[in-house]
Amino acid sequence: MTKPSFTLLAGIGGPVQDGPEPEVVRVPLRGHSTKTIKKKAPVGPGTLVAEHPDPGVGDAHSPILGVVTDVTDTAVIITAGEAKPAKEGEPAPTADPVAPVAVASLGGDELRKALKALGVSTRPFTKAAVLVVNGLNPEPGTGIAEILLGDHQATVEKGLELVQKLVEPPTVLLAVPAGSSATLYGCTVKQVPATYPNSVNPLVVKALTGKETMDGVALVSVMELYAMGRVAETGLPLTEAVLTVGNAAYRVKVGTPIAAVLAQAGVAASPCDRVVVGGPMRGKAVASTDQGVSKDDYALTVVPEAAFPPVTDLPCINCGECVLVCPSRIMPGFVTRYVEFKMYDKAKEFHLESCMECGMCGYVCTARRPLLQYIRLGKKNLDLQASALTSCRLQGE
Amino acid sequence: MANEATAPTLYTVAAPPHWHCGRTVTGVMQQYILALLPAAVMAFIYYGFPALRVIGLSCATAVAVEALCCKAMDRPSSVDDFHAVLTGLFLAFLLPAMAPWWLVVVGAAVSIVVGKMLFGGLGGNPLCAPLVGWAILSLSWKTQMDPGAMVLATNLVDPLTQLKYLGVAAANKLSLGDLFIGKQLGALGATQVLALLVGAGYLVSRGLLKLYIPLSFLAGVFLAGLVYYLMDGSVYPSPVFHLLTGSVVLGACFLATDPNSSPVNKAAMVGFGLTAGVMTVIIRVYGMYPDGVPFAILFANLFTPMFDLIRPKPFGAR
Ligand code: SF4
Ligand code: SF4
Numbered sequence: 001m002t003k004p005s006f007t008l009l010a011g012i013g014g015p016v017q018d019g020p021e022p023e024v025v026r027v028p029l030r031g032h033s034t035k036t037i038k039k040k041a042p043v044g045p046g047t048l049v050a051e052h053p054d055p056g057v058g059d060a061h062s063p064i065l066g067v068v069t070d071v072t073d074t075a076v077i078i079t080a081g082e083a084k085p086a087k088e089g090e091p092a093p094t095a096d097p098v099a100p101v102a103v104a105s106l107g108g109d110e111l112r113k114a115l116k117a118l119g120v121s122t123r124p125f126t127k128a129a130v131l132v133v134n135g136l137n138p139e140p141g142t143g144i145a146e147i148l149l150g151d152h153q154a155t156v157e158k159g160l161e162l163v164q165k166l167v168e169p170p171t172v173l174l175a176v177p178a179g180s181s182a183t184l185y186g187c188t189v190k191q192v193p194a195t196y197p198n199s200v201n202p203l204v205v206k207a208l209t210g211k212e213t214m215d216g217v218a219l220v221s222v223m224e225l226y227a228m229g230r231v232a233e234t235g236l237p238l239t240e241a242v243l244t245v246g247n248a249a250y251r252v253k254v255g256t257p258i259a260a261v262l263a264q265a266g267v268a269a270s271p272c273d274r275v276v277v278g279g280p281m282r283g284k285a286v287a288s289t290d291q292g293v294s295k296d297d298y299a300l301t302v303v304p305e306a307a308f309p310p311v312t313d314l315p316c317i318n319c320g321e322c323v324l325v326c327p328s329r330i331m332p333g334f335v336t337r338y339v340e341f342k343m344y345d346k347a348k349e350f351h352l353e354s355c356m357e358c359g360m361c362g363y364v365c366t367a368r369r370p371l372l373q374y375i376r377l378g379k380k381n382l383d384l385q386a387s388a389l390t391s392c393r394l395q396g397e
Numbered sequence: 398m399a400n401e402a403t404a405p406t407l408y409t410v411a412a413p414p415h416w417h418c419g420r421t422v423t424g425v426m427q428q429y430i431l432a433l434l435p436a437a438v439m440a441f442i443y444y445g446f447p448a449l450r451v452i453g454l455s456c457a458t459a460v461a462v463e464a465l466c467c468k469a470m471d472r473p474s475s476v477d478d479f480h481a482v483l484t485g486l487f488l489a490f491l492l493p494a495m496a497p498w499w500l501v502v503v504g505a506a507v508s509i510v511v512g513k514m515l516f517g518g519l520g521g522n523p524l525c526a527p528l529v530g531w532a533i534l535s536l537s538w539k540t541q542m543d544p545g546a547m548v549l550a551t552n553l554v555d556p557l558t559q560l561k562y563l564g565v566a567a568a569n570k571l572s573l574g575d576l577f578i579g580k581q582l583g584a585l586g587a588t589q590v591l592a593l594l595v596g597a598g599y600l601v602s603r604g605l606l607k608l609y610i611p612l613s614f615l616a617g618v619f620l621a622g623l624v625y626y627l628m629d630g631s632v633y634p635s636p637v638f639h640l641l642t643g644s645v646v647l648g649a650c651f652l653a654t655d656p657n658s659s660p661v662n663k664a665a666m667v668g669f670g671l672t673a674g675v676m677t678v679i680i681r682v683y684g685m686y687p688d689g690v691p692f693a694i695l696f697a698n699l700f701t702p703m704f705d706l707i708r709p710k711p712f713g714a715r
Binding site for chain 1: 406408413414417422425520657663709710711713
């Protein structure tokens, strides 16, 4: 078995290619309101399908011309094809039903509103003294940031202009992998060692500002800048994501089934393999390849079943490997033992909450314990405890 | 596109990370056993078949007792992770080659039952399991545990009893080179200094042994030995003598590093190693046991929870 490489220089060639033309899309919903969506409604590319109640979260739009065939809590399903008008007398949707918005000329709250309506989330971009652009590939084997900085610099810079209008930072810093010559207009470039987990946001901020805190720092990834740059260029709603799959990068319509993207990239997934949205260290394994790609996805990764030893429920043997790799300087072995036995307060005492979820501990665990899973479980239960406590207090008042 | 009529393909769904370094408990135990083979071979060269007899009996008893314990505890057998074999091997390395069979059996059984299974098996043991067996044997059957008394048909001399009963002049007559290649009487495997170092070097090269504890242990022995030597060279032997005798190398590289009974943070590991090393020399100077290593490690094991309190501030903490 060859050990995987942790280099963040993927060496995947750009530019970004066009993804598949899907017959069906499942546009993911993340807390969007489904009230306004009607079944059988005809839609065109850019038609609004679901608004999000939060003004900082982007709305969802149809990426294709077709008909809404189903609505679930987590997705709007749209089947491609010529759509009949909803009511007699109304015009049928066309391939370009929405008028472009000139976002570049807007500013302030107007810009926020416009971006939200165009499907872009602006919540992270509040006023800050420093804007950090994370220009590193998020994970080993995913090369998207490298490609966007190399081949699509102009678009990325347009996105950066928009973010700068929102954040109004005196300083803009760009993190690039060591050895890279990438730059962006107006950024002070800093090189970061090109190995995972250096691409994880808190570590990038530390490398660039020298501080282990996000206070006064706004952070944006190159992928987010590119998405905003596309919106600025076209003036149309955001309905695509850029992903690396196998040895190439694709511009994929939001909601395109994972299976279709894998097929176009020529990546095979056999039964019992893991099909992962994202990279191998932090990505989410999906149960079905019918699931649609979402706006913030950056890679698809297939991990063959036999490549690595299976996860076990063995006890921690206290080998300490996880402690030595943890960038948060906590003791994942101890923390997860406490979570395993539901001793959440004890886990908190051992700084469970400092974990930045890089996945390194689970990678090195000799007992092959699902460490990150325990950590997330612990965080979730602590959150639940905290919210139960506040609601008790409210009742008491 | 997926055919709707056929059953959906099932994929593995699991939490990240989806990669793994490939290191497993079973794999690590096997590598440790492999790393101990050179010392076992040297033991055979010096002591012949009696050494093999002790090793075989100890490993077999450890495995059998662990299997029985698992049955009694009504849980799946854990013997296939090879930890029982390794425990048996370590215990054998601490015994004289002529140890009677019952001593070996009792030692291995105690190591597994009291050292490991009583605490819930691998991962629960607060002390280094083979040392628990060794300690109980040493306290109960002092004569049978003494290589000088047990191994009669040999030209080898035990450097530590020489030192204890005949003084430093007798100890200084021994060549350090001989000690290094294992030409000394003692526990059958623990005295194979060179062979053990070869094994430890192999483990380090495979990334399976971290040097924080071994180096600080050896440094502790050396520094404490040096202090006494400088105080009075006519009473105390040189620090190098301490390093090459008894089970210092076995203890430093293999026993003190037992994962569950040693701390995990870097500074804590260094403190732990130094403590055990210094204690070794103190026991040798003042104690009634010629070789201080096993008790020194057990002593340090007791403080592991305290050492574990030495930990860096987490990321972002002020
Ligand atoms: S995922 Fe594990 S290694 Fe990474 S920060 Fe969290 S505890 Fe540390
Ligand atoms: S790497 Fe796994 S077995 Fe080792 S200490 Fe951490 S949690 Fe325990």
